[in-house]
Amino acid sequence: MRREKINTDFTTLFHEGRELLRSRSHERIDRHREEAFRRFLQLGGVPDNSEEYKHADLLPVFDRDYRVTLHPPRQEVDPNTLFTCNVSELDTHVLLTVNGWFGNKEEVLELPGGIVICGLAVAATRYPSLLEAHYNRHVAAGERDGLVALNTAFAQDGIFVHVPAGAVMEKPLQVVNLMRGNANLMAFQRNLVIVGKGARATILVCDHTLSDHSFLSNSATEMAVGDNASLEYYHVQNQHIEASQINSLFVTQGRDARFDANIITLYGGFIRNNLFVSLTGEGGECNLHGIYLSDKKQRVDNFTAIDHIAPRCRSHEHFKGVLDDAAVATFTGRVTVRPNAQKTEAYQANHNLLLTDTARVNTRPQLVIDADDVKCSHGATVGQLNEEAMFYLRSRGIGEAEARLMMMFGFAHEIVGRVRLVPLREQLDDLIEKRLRGELTKCYNCVLHCKKF
Amino acid sequence: MNELLKIRDLHAVADGKEILKGINLEVNAGEVHAIMGPNGAGKSTLSAVLTGRENFTVTRGEVWFKGKNLLELPAEDRAREGIFLSFQYPVEIPGVSTVNFLKTAINEHRKYRGEPPYPAGEFLKMIREKMEWVGIDSKLLNRSLNEGFSGGEKKKNEIFQMAVLEPLLAILDETDSGLDIDALRVVANGVNRLKGAENATIVITHYQRLLAYIVPDVVHVLYDGRIVKTAGKELAIELEKQGYDWIKRQLAEGN
Numbered sequence: 001m002r003r004e005k006i007n008t009d010f011t012t013l014f015h016e017g018r019e020l021l022r023s024r025s026h027e028r029i030d031r032h033r034e035e036a037f038r039r040f041l042q043l044g045g046v047p048d049n050s051e052e053y054k055h056a057d058l059l060p061v062f063d064r065d066y067r068v069t070l071h072p073p074r075q076e077v078d079p080n081t082l083f084t085c086n087v088s089e090l091d092t093h094v095l096l097t098v099n100g101w102f103g104n105k106e107e108v109l110e111l112p113g114g115i116v117i118c119g120l121a122v123a124a125t126r127y128p129s130l131l132e133a134h135y136n137r138h139v140a141a142g143e144r145d146g147l148v149a150l151n152t153a154f155a156q157d158g159i160f161v162h163v164p165a166g167a168v169m170e171k172p173l174q175v176v177n178l179m180r181g182n183a184n185l186m187a188f189q190r191n192l193v194i195v196g197k198g199a200r201a202t203i204l205v206c207d208h209t210l211s212d213h214s215f216l217s218n219s220a221t222e223m224a225v226g227d228n229a230s231l232e233y234y235h236v237q238n239q240h241i242e243a244s245q246i247n248s249l250f251v252t253q254g255r256d257a258r259f260d261a262n263i264i265t266l267y268g269g270f271i272r273n274n275l276f277v278s279l280t281g282e283g284g285e286c287n288l289h290g291i292y293l294s295d296k297k298q299r300v301d302n303f304t305a306i307d308h309i310a311p312r313c314r315s316h317e318h319f320k321g322v323l324d325d326a327a328v329a330t331f332t333g334r335v336t337v338r339p340n341a342q343k344t345e346a347y348q349a350n351h352n353l354l355l356t357d358t359a360r361v362n363t364r365p366q367l368v369i370d371a372d373d374v375k376c377s378h379g380a381t382v383g384q385l386n387e388e389a390m391f392y393l394r395s396r397g398i399g400e401a402e403a404r405l406m407m408m409f410g411f412a413h414e415i416v417g418r419v420r421l422v423p424l425r426e427q428l429d430d431l432i433e434k435r436l437r438g439e440l441t442k443c444y445n446c447v448l449h450c451k452k453f
Numbered sequence: 454m455n456e457l458l459k460i461r462d463l464h465a466v467a468d469g470k471e472i473l474k475g476i477n478l479e480v481n482a483g484e485v486h487a488i489m490g491p492n493g494a495g496k497s498t499l500s501a502v503l504t505g506r507e508n509f510t511v512t513r514g515e516v517w518f519k520g521k522n523l524l525e526l527p528a529e530d531r532a533r534e535g536i537f538l539s540f541q542y543p544v545e546i547p548g549v550s551t552v553n554f555l556k557t558a559i560n561e562h563r564k565y566r567g568e569p570p571y572p573a574g575e576f577l578k579m580i581r582e583k584m585e586w587v588g589i590d591s592k593l594l595n596r597s598l599n600e601g602f603s604g605g606e607k608k609k610n611e612i613f614q615m616a617v618l619e620p621l622l623a624i625l626d627e628t629d630s631g632l633d634i635d636a637l638r639v640v641a642n643g644v645n646r647l648k649g650a651e652n653a654t655i656v657i658t659h660y661q662r663l664l665a666y667i668v669p670d671v672v673h674v675l676y677d678g679r680i681v682k683t684a685g686k687e688l689a690i691e692l693e694k695q696g697y698d699w700i701k702r703q704l705a706e707g708n
Contacts, residue, residue: 392544395504396558396614397532397565406557410548410597417548 006062007045014153017070024071025156026124028131029190036152043146052145053272055330055362056301061244061270066186066216072101072157082210083176089423092174092204093117099179100187100217101157113167113199116160120190123160130162134194138222138250141276141305148248148274151220155190158219161203165196165226172202172232172421179217179243180210189219197226197254202234204424207268209239217245227254227281233261234419236428237268241296244270255281255310262419264428265292265300266435275304279313279341290319291415293435294327294359305334308341308371317348320415322408322436323359333378334366342371348378353385353411408436455482457622457653458503463514465502472498474678475514480622480653487656487664487689490675491697496657497541499675500626504538505531518622532558533565535621535652539611539628546598551610554598555580555617562618583616587643604631612643619647624655629663641666661693674700 014037022030046062047053085094095117096103102119108126109117116127124131142148159175179185195201209215225231231251239245245268251259263273277286292300306315321329331350352361365378385407393403412432419425458480465473472495480486490496502509503516505528516523518534526534546554560570571579584591587609599607608628615623625644629637644654644667656667664672664686672688673680676697681704682688692699 386544389544389546391506391528392540392546393554393558394528395532395538395540396554396618397529397561398554398558399529399561400527402557402561403529406549406554407546410546413548 002059002063003046003048006059007041010045010150011041013068017068017154020070021154021156025121028124028128028135029120029155032136033153036149039143040146040149040153043144043149045146046150047146050144052303052332054364055328056272057299061216064184064214064216066184066214067181068154068186069099070154070156072105073098082180083178083208085174085176085206087423087427090174090421090427092172094174094176095159096176096178097159097189099181099185100177100189100219102159111169113169114164115167115169116162117173118160119157120155120160120192121157123192127160127162130194131192134192134222134224136222138224138252138278139220141250141278141307142248142274145248145274147218147246148220151188151190151218151248154188155220156188158189158191158221159193160191161193161201163195163199163201165198167196167199169201172204174204174206177205177207177217178210179208179215179239181213181215182211184214186216186218189217191219191221193221193223193231195223195225195229195231198228199226200230202232202421204234204236204421206236207239207245209243212240212242215239215243215245217243217247219246220248221250223249223251223259225251225253225257225259228256229254230258231260232420233259234421234424235261235263235273236266237264237271238266239268241267241269241298243268246272246274248274249276251275251277251286253277253279253281253284253286256283257281258285260287261289262415263288263290263302264416265290265294266431268298268300270299272301273303275302277304277306277315278309279307279315280309282310282312284310284313286313286315288315288317288319289415289418291412291432292319292321292329293412293432294321294329295324296327297325298327299329300327301330303330303332303334306336306346308335308337308344308346311341312343313341314345315347318415319350320411321352321361322355322412323352323361324355326356326358328360328362330362330364331380332364332366335368335376335378337369337371337374337376339370342373344371344374344376346374346376350380351411352382353408354382355384405433405436409433412436455651456480457482457519459517461515463499463502463516464512465498465509466512467498467509471512472509472678473502476675476678476680478673478680480655482621482653483650484671485648485654485656485667485669487658487669487672487686488675488680489658489661489672489689489692492659494675495678496675497626500538500624500655500657503531503624504528504536529561530565532618532620533562537615537618537620537623539608539615539623539625541627541630543599543607543611545600545602547600549598550595551598552580552594555614558614559617580617583613586616586646587613588639589613605633605636608632608640609636609643612640616643616647619652621652622655623647623652624657625667626657627659628656629658629660637663638666661689664689676700676704
């Protein structure tokens with residue numbers, strides 16, 4: 001019943017908003033809407049207990065009154081004054097989005113090597129051939145995902161990044177996604193990142209909430225990593241407990257391309273990360289890492305699907321979580337090795353620490369292997385802290401509480417230690433330590449003092 | 454005589470089985486004691502009970518350390534009072550660097566004694582100096598504690614920690630196992646260097662070979678949960694020659 005109402009509401013919204021959407025966005029984006037919305041309905045609307053969204057329990061997330069703004073927010077304030085990243089010494093190009101919209105609508109950041117960063121809406125007009133070649137071209141892996149279709153149906157803006165062949169982005173791009181409003185809000189951000197042949201780029205995405213309303217962000221990001229190119233992607237998720245987000249990331253890798261992702265989930269009410277990676281060229285390498293620290297009634301759901309299409313590719317996944325109170329985490333690791341993808345190496349691990357009897361973990365490795373000359377492994381653990389190690393630390397004079405903390409920190413550091421941006425890594429270590437000490441039960445720089453935490 | 458440790462009629466049980474069946478032992482400052490015995494005699498259980506491992510239950514007897522009732526203290530306080538165990542199987546702790554671990558440990562000791570944290574600059578200097586004693590590569594400092602260390606590195610790391618924490622009573626549990634002769638010598642030199650009039654060492658070992666380097670003042674034979682023989686260092690040599698069957702025969706004859 002609930003689901004039907006949600007789906008009906010979306011149908012109404014789409015029909016009523018159709019003209020507005022058409023008038024506001026370029027045809028290159030708009031032409032995909034009708035088909036996408038049809039697909040959304042065909043798939044049954046918001047996923048409810050489908051195989052991919054098993055354990056996700058999406059209906060309570062969608063079943064709230066959200067405002068959807070189909071036209072860009074009035075820029076009554078300079079978005080750059082809204083937020084200052086407090087990771088000092090982190091030297092990045094910072095760009096903001098507010099409720100899914102590119103912060104400074106017309107701004108185009110041009111960097112050496114022909115690198116261009118701007119809003120997706122602007123890019124649709126300025127870079128027609130890139131949009132034609134890439135927009136909505138990398139989402140095939142999510143064709144059964146109604147939420148991706150929903151994003152395509154409503155998306156208007158987001159971040160566009162083009163790193164042309166051979167270009168090197170010297171400083172990382174930092175995208176700060178802000179959610180703020182004076183009412184509950186739903187947003188559909190759409191990003192497109194194109195890294196050309198032999199190019200290199202690093203992107204750091206940070207999610208923050210600037211007001212204490214309920215937010216629901218259903219975003220999708222397409223990333224094309226060309227032959228011999230390399231893309232390093234960090235995503236730091238730090239929102240409040242009334243915020244929900246679904247992030248669908250689609251990565252297409254060319255020959256000998258490398259993609260490294262590190263998803264750091266510090267806080268948020270409901271977080272679903274979909275990571276679809278297609279290894280389409282020989283010799284590609286993909287490393288997906290994630291850490292989630294959850295407490296209260298938080299829910300974190302990482303869904304990964306790596307498709308080994310070409311031979312001789314390597315994929316490596318490691319997700320770890322520390323779960324306190326009644327938090328629930330889900331990890332799905334789907335690895336597909338196509339018949340042609342010989343010499344594939346695919347490794348996957350998911351390790352969880354449960355600190356209470358009420359915290360829960362669902363861990364689901366799903367390997368579909370249709371080639372015979374491959375090396376694949378998966379492993380999952382759900383457990384408590386190692387008693388032997390606890391005793392070892394205590395036998396050195398470290399008190400029980402401190403020993404517990406050190407071990408949890410160490411557990412998380414295995415993932416955070418892989419962050420190559422040193423100031424970020426140090427800040428994350430610090431945040432995680434504070435978080436584990438219970439000194440930080442909300443966004444670290446949150447000034448809202450709302451009582452929702 | 455400066456008495457450090459006094460064990461009286463100590464009985465301990467694990468999984469419903471009595472493993473220590475009445476241990477009596479006194480260790481004074483400045484002494485090195487060796488506890489030898491065949492496998493399963495209770496050597497490691499004794500070290501576990503002394504350091505506060507929780508999977509053993511003391512059913513009878515008492516242990517006094519510097520006049521304090523040791524059995525009432527949690528493991529961390531025993532360490533802070535000055536007891537150190539060099540583990541037979543040091544535990545790997547991923548993600549916790551050796552240097553952070555040591556800094557935390559030493560500052561927890563200092564806090565217990567009411568002292569301020571170790572000054573950061575001097576700490577690293579002290580650490581470097583102690584590393585040289587046991588010949589540990591400084592690269593190990595920033596690696597996860599014991600993770601991927603070789604057997605020899607793990608044992609050296611134990612003695613290194615001991616050198617940093619400067620215990621009053623060090624218990625070396627089968628520290629020689631898994632060490633080649635060079636590593637054995639390095640480890641023994643480290644231990645000898647730490648010896649002083651104020652502290653004491655208990656060397657728990659199956660074999661005599663470590664005792665050629667760390668010369669004991671007293672040798673005890675632990676058999677079936679009891680100390681059945683106590684003598685000078687010559688006892689270790691005798692045991693090496695005759696084997697533990699010799700003790701068993703003597704006990705049988707005595708009965």
